[in-house]
Amino acid sequence: MSDAPVLGDLATPVTVIDADTGVGEIEALIRADPESLGLVADDQGILHVLDRAYLESVLAGRLGYGRALLFRRPARYLLRRPALVLPAATAWVDAARAVLERPNSAKANPVVVRFDDGRLGIAPVGPLVEHLSRRYETLAQQDILTGLGNRRRLTEVAGALLAGTGRQLALLLLDLDRFKEINDELGHTRGDELLRQVAAVLAAEPGFDSVFRLGGDEFVLLADDSEHLEETGRSLLHAIQGPFTVAGVPITVEASIGIARTTTGRRDLGDLLAGADTAMYAAKQHRTAVELWRPELAASTDLRLQAELRTAIDQGQLVLHYQPLVDARTGAVVSLEALVRWDHPRHGLLGPAAFLPGAERSEVIQALTDRVLTDAVAQAARWHRAGWPVPVAVNLPAPVLAQDRIVDVIAGLLDEHRLPAWALIVEITESAVMTRPDRSADHLRKIRELGVRVAMDDFGTGYTSLALLTQLPLDELKLDQAFVHGIHHARERAIVEAVAAMAKGLHLTLVAEGVEDQETADILTAAGFDVLQGYHFGRPVSPDQLAGPVDGHLGVGAGGGVESVDQQPQAVGQ
Structure with a gap:
C-alpha cells in the first residue's frame, strides 16, 4: 500500500x-x-x-x-x-x-x-x-502548522526520558524575537510560513532527541547535557538565522534561548520548562541571546511570575469574569466589564493585583492583552448569537495603547467574530494616556472610528488635565470608587457633583464604580450619574454563571450565589 x-x-x-x-x-x-x-x-x-x-x-x-x-x-x-x-x-x-x-x-x-x-x-x-x-492519535500529538510534536507529545517524550536514571538532559526553549512585528507587517499567513521554515531547520539539526512547538513562536528542543550548552544554543541561533524568503521578502530571524538542565532531584518537565522560560526571558531582557538557568535568575519574584505567565497564556490558564454595569434609573444591564483572573495550577485563582503590575513592566503584557481581547470579543459574540446583545468592556494598558498594532488587532477580532463594533468598549486609564499623550490619543481616535466606544476608567486618580480630556475621543467617564465611597460626606459629594456636571457638559456617559448599597446608588442617581457598577448590583462571575437578562435585569445561573475572589472590583482587564 x-x-x-x-x-x-x-x-x-x-x-x-x-x-x-x-x-x-x-x-x-x-x-x-x-x-x-x-x-x-x-x-x-x-x-x-x-x-x-x-x-x-x-x-x-x-x-x-x-x-x-x-x-x-x-x-x-x-x-x-x-x-x-x-x-x-x-x-x-x-x-x-x-x-x-x-x-x-x-x-x-x-x-x-x-x-x-x-x-x-x-x-x-x-x-x-x-x-x-x-x-487522530498522531494529530493529537502533532502541531498542525509545522508537523513538529506539540506540548502533549513533549510531555510524553520527556516523561519517558526523565523517568530513566543516570542520563542528564537539557531543555532548550527558543522564542523568536519581534515575531509579532513580522505578523503585523506581512500578515499571519506569511508569519505561519516563516514558522514552518524555521521548524524545518530545527527538525534537521543534529544532536537533539526531539523538537517541539509549544505554540506561537516558541519551540523546545531536548538534548543531552554537556559543558557546551551555550555554544550549542548559539549554533542553533545561527542555523535559523536565514534569511528565509517569505512572500518575496528575505527575512533574517533573531531569537532568544533559555536552557535548563536536569540536576539531582530535579527531573520534572514542569520545572525544566519554568527554568528555561525564566532563562529565555533573561536572555531577551539582557540581550545576551542565550542564557542558562541558574538560581540567581529565580531570585526575582517578578521575573519568575512573568515566565510562568507566558506559559499560562499559552495553556489557557487566564480566565475572564464579568461584572455588570446597570442603568442608574431602571437597573437594566447596559454592559459587562471583563476582568482577567489567573487560574494558577499551584496557587489557585489569582486576582489581577498578583500579576498585572509585573506584566505591565514586560512585553508579556502584549500577549496577555491579546488573550483578554480575543476571549472577551468571542464571548460577546456568543451572547449576541444567543439573543443577548450586551456590550463588553476591556482595558487597554499603557504599553498596549502606545503600540500602533492595537488598532488592527481590535479590527481583526471584530471582523473574525462578526461582532458589531458598538458591542465592544475599550477602557483606558489616565496614566495610560499620559504615558504617550499624542500617540495614545491618535490610537483612540482610530479605534473610535471603527465604531468601538472609549471609556476613561478610574477618573480622578491620575493627572489628566481638563484640556486633554476635551481632546480625547471619549464616550464614557468612570469615576474612581475612592470618590464614590466618600460621597456621604459633603466635601466629597461636592467633588462628585462637579465631575458629573463636567461630564454632562462634555456629553459623556457618566459611570460610578464601587457602588455597594442602595443609599449610595440613590445619591449618585440624583447627582446625574447614568450608569452604576459595584457589588450592590453584582460581583464578577464566570460566563456560565450569567443567565442573561431577566425582565431587563441580570439573571444568575444555576451555580448559586455570585462571589468574587477580589476584595474590591478591579479595572477591566486588570
Whole structure:
C-alpha cells in the first residue's frame, strides 16, 4: 500500500446479484467462497450489502429454522438500508469518517467500492476505523502548522526520558524575537510560513532527541547535557538565522534561548520548562541571546511570575469574569466589564493585583492583552448569537495603547467574530494616556472610528488635565470608587457633583464604580450619574454563571450565589 492508502487498496472483488435472486442461490455463493465478505444486491440500481455475518445470522434464524423459512424467498426479502458506496480513490481517513456518520445499526456493514472502470468491490470497516483512530492519535500529538510534536507529545517524550536514571538532559526553549512585528507587517499567513521554515531547520539539526512547538513562536528542543550548552544554543541561533524568503521578502530571524538542565532531584518537565522560560526571558531582557538557568535568575519574584505567565497564556490558564454595569434609573444591564483572573495550577485563582503590575513592566503584557481581547470579543459574540446583545468592556494598558498594532488587532477580532463594533468598549486609564499623550490619543481616535466606544476608567486618580480630556475621543467617564465611597460626606459629594456636571457638559456617559448599597446608588442617581457598577448590583462571575437578562435585569445561573475572589472590583482587564 501507498503512504496515503485509498479505499481501492482495501477492496476485494464482490459478486453482484439481482434483488430477485433466491436465498438458496445466495447461500450457495457464500459457501463457494469462504474468503468472501459477502455479496452486493442490486435492487433497480440501488445497491445493498449482504455481508457474511448477516447472512449466516438470518439463515440460522432465532430458533434454527431460518434456512427452511427463507430458502425460496428472493434476496429482496433480506435487504436492509442501501449500502455506503464510495469511489476507489477515497482516502481511508475520509472513508472512515463516512462510515462513522452512518446510524449505529449500519456502522459495521462493509463498504461498497466503485472503481473507475465500473467494477465493484467490497471493503471491511475495521481497518478504516483503526486507521482513523491512529491518525487522530498522531494529530493529537502533532502541531498542525509545522508537523513538529506539540506540548502533549513533549510531555510524553520527556516523561519517558526523565523517568530513566543516570542520563542528564537539557531543555532548550527558543522564542523568536519581534515575531509579532513580522505578523503585523506581512500578515499571519506569511508569519505561519516563516514558522514552518524555521521548524524545518530545527527538525534537521543534529544532536537533539526531539523538537517541539509549544505554540506561537516558541519551540523546545531536548538534548543531552554537556559543558557546551551555550555554544550549542548559539549554533542553533545561527542555523535559523536565514534569511528565509517569505512572500518575496528575505527575512533574517533573531531569537532568544533559555536552557535548563536536569540536576539531582530535579527531573520534572514542569520545572525544566519554568527554568528555561525564566532563562529565555533573561536572555531577551539582557540581550545576551542565550542564557542558562541558574538560581540567581529565580531570585526575582517578578521575573519568575512573568515566565510562568507566558506559559499560562499559552495553556489557557487566564480566565475572564464579568461584572455588570446597570442603568442608574431602571437597573437594566447596559454592559459587562471583563476582568482577567489567573487560574494558577499551584496557587489557585489569582486576582489581577498578583500579576498585572509585573506584566505591565514586560512585553508579556502584549500577549496577555491579546488573550483578554480575543476571549472577551468571542464571548460577546456568543451572547449576541444567543439573543443577548450586551456590550463588553476591556482595558487597554499603557504599553498596549502606545503600540500602533492595537488598532488592527481590535479590527481583526471584530471582523473574525462578526461582532458589531458598538458591542465592544475599550477602557483606558489616565496614566495610560499620559504615558504617550499624542500617540495614545491618535490610537483612540482610530479605534473610535471603527465604531468601538472609549471609556476613561478610574477618573480622578491620575493627572489628566481638563484640556486633554476635551481632546480625547471619549464616550464614557468612570469615576474612581475612592470618590464614590466618600460621597456621604459633603466635601466629597461636592467633588462628585462637579465631575458629573463636567461630564454632562462634555456629553459623556457618566459611570460610578464601587457602588455597594442602595443609599449610595440613590445619591449618585440624583447627582446625574447614568450608569452604576459595584457589588450592590453584582460581583464578577464566570460566563456560565450569567443567565442573561431577566425582565431587563441580570439573571444568575444555576451555580448559586455570585462571589468574587477580589476584595474590591478591579479595572477591566486588570
